[in-house]
Amino acid sequence: xxxxxxxxxxxxxxxxxxxxxxxxxxxxxxxxxxxxxxxxxxxxxxxxxxxxxxxxxxxxxxxxxxxxxxxxxxxxxxxxxxxxxxxxxxxxxxxxxxxxxxxxxxxxxxxxxxxxxxxxxxxxxxxxxxxxxxxxxxxxxxxxxxxxxxxxxxxxxxxxxxxxxxxxxxxxxxxxxxxxxxxxxxxxxxxxxxxxxxxxxxxxxxxxxxxxxxxxxxxxxxxxxxxxxxxxxxxxxxxxxxxxxxxxxxxxxxxxxxxxxxxxxxxxxxxxxxxxxxxxxxxxxxxxxxxxxxxxxxxxxxxxxxxxxxxxxxxxxxxxxxxxxxxxxxxxxxxxxxxxxxxxxxxxxxxxxxxxxxxxxxxxxxxxxxxxxxxxxxxxxxx
Amino acid sequence: xxxxxxxxxxxxxxxxxxxxxxxxxxxxxxxxxxxxxxxxxxxxxxxxxxxxxxxxxxxxxxxxxxxxxxxxxxxxxxxxxxxxxxxxxxxxxxxxxxxxxxxxxxxxxxxxxxxxxxxxxxxxxx
Numbered sequence: 314x315x316x317x318x319x320x321x322x323x324x325x326x327x328x329x330x331x332x333x334x335x336x337x338x339x340x341x342x343x344x345x346x347x348x349x350x351x352x353x354x355x356x357x358x359x360x361x362x363x364x365x366x367x368x369x370x371x372x373x374x375x376x377x378x379x380x381x382x383x384x385x386x387x388x389x390x391x392x393x394x395x396x397x398x399x400x401x402x403x404x405x406x407x408x409x410x411x412x413x414x415x416x417x418x419x420x421x422x423x424x425x426x427x428x429x430x431x432x433x434x435x436x437x438x439x440x441x442x443x444x445x446x447x448x449x450x451x452x453x454x455x456x457x458x459x460x461x462x463x464x465x466x467x468x469x470x471x472x473x474x475x476x477x478x479x480x481x482x483x484x485x486x487x488x489x490x491x492x493x494x495x496x497x498x499x500x501x502x503x504x505x506x507x508x509x510x511x512x513x514x515x516x517x518x519x520x521x522x523x524x525x526x527x528x529x530x531x532x533x534x535x536x537x538x539x540x541x542x543x544x545x546x547x548x549x550x551x552x553x554x555x556x557x558x559x560x561x562x563x564x565x566x567x568x569x570x571x572x573x574x575x576x577x578x579x580x581x582x583x584x585x586x587x588x589x590x591x592x593x594x595x596x597x598x599x600x601x602x603x604x605x606x607x608x609x610x611x612x613x614x615x616x617x618x619x620x621x622x623x624x625x626x627x628x629x630x631x632x633x634x635x636x637x638x639x640x641x642x643x644x645x646x647x648x649x650x651x652x653x654x655x656x657x658x659x660x661x662x663x664x665x666x667x668x669x670x671x672x673x674x675x676x677x678x679x680x681x682x683x684x685x686x687x688x689x690x691x692x693x694x695x696x
Numbered sequence: 697x698x699x700x701x702x703x704x705x706x707x708x709x710x711x712x713x714x715x716x717x718x719x720x721x722x723x724x725x726x727x728x729x730x731x732x733x734x735x736x737x738x739x740x741x742x743x744x745x746x747x748x749x750x751x752x753x754x755x756x757x758x759x760x761x762x763x764x765x766x767x768x769x770x771x772x773x774x775x776x777x778x779x780x781x782x783x784x785x786x787x788x789x790x791x792x793x794x795x796x797x798x799x800x801x802x803x804x805x806x807x808x809x810x811x812x813x814x815x816x817x818x819x820x821x822x
Contacts, residue, residue: 489803511715519712
């Protein structure tokens, strides 16, 4: 029945011509013994061998010496025989010894499903360019990230300088103006006892403000450089909290504070540092809430440690603010126009962390105000 | 302007600086009122016509920009001259945005404040 065979034969020829003409893929047959049976234009282009040089040679020469040593060529054929198909990606070697990154698919050909393969089709694609492009892309992304981080650091430093100089200038302005005013009054013979007292009080308060700002800046540099470690000593947290609250009585603010606490609550802490934390939290509560609104301070003593909770009825915290609150200059958008460096919570957070504790901020459940909770573990009680 | 004192409204959130400035300007014979932020300053202006408003830019609750928008929209003290005091950078640009007549960078000299307020008061009277 030659009439029926002819189209089939034609189809086979056409298919072989088609495969031979493919240039982007190396497509060739390997015998069950691993020798190359056919070769196409793509294979010649990818691997550098002409058909007459390679047909009859073992396909293992496409592998690197290390992979040949490790028996990789035999392994991939065995895998293709076992599963019908095997995919691989790796370095392959050209005729001239150069290497290229290849994507390889090997498919076993058999007469029927139970017989061993009579040949394998190997399709190889040179991915070197794509791999290089990907690596360049990755390097580029890494570079962009590094640049963005450096720019961010510059912006942060700029912001820091702007905030620090802004905050330092106000007390300096007071110092200058108060001193000049006293001098002027003196020259006019009007510097009486009242004016002297007022003038000196203003100068003192501006000097204290400057001192506090500088201490805060030094704290940040201490924390940034790792700084000296904590000096823990047994401390009554209730007494410490009460002492800090009393210090605000100068500002006629102590009446706003309600302390709910046991008689005492002892814990090994670095007292001056913890004093700083409580001072920062109370200072914030006062600063960001209307005058005369109550501020609740609660100290709870437990086996695991001591909890300090400070709740105000002020401007509160939105979710975006809460995430950045403990970062340097991370103050809330609603707090931007208030005085201060925006470092208090950053410093407090670090001090509490140094104690192995946690500091958390939340919006009051009724939505009006903020709640800060400091949890300090008892040493040895940590699990 | 010889028999009537200059009326000055001072908006500054720093207590010490505010009190000192009030004293300085009152010493010069001006009638001075003060407010810690823009919102309270607006309330003050609703019942009191002023010649000069001395404004700190960054005040809580309502800053100088927002204060100025409200002040112009409501038409309170529309002829008042504006003096900006600020510790911030790019003061001139901020002052221009606010539509200020003068600006001083913190820290400033006592005489500069006094002279600027008086010059603005004279302008306002002219």
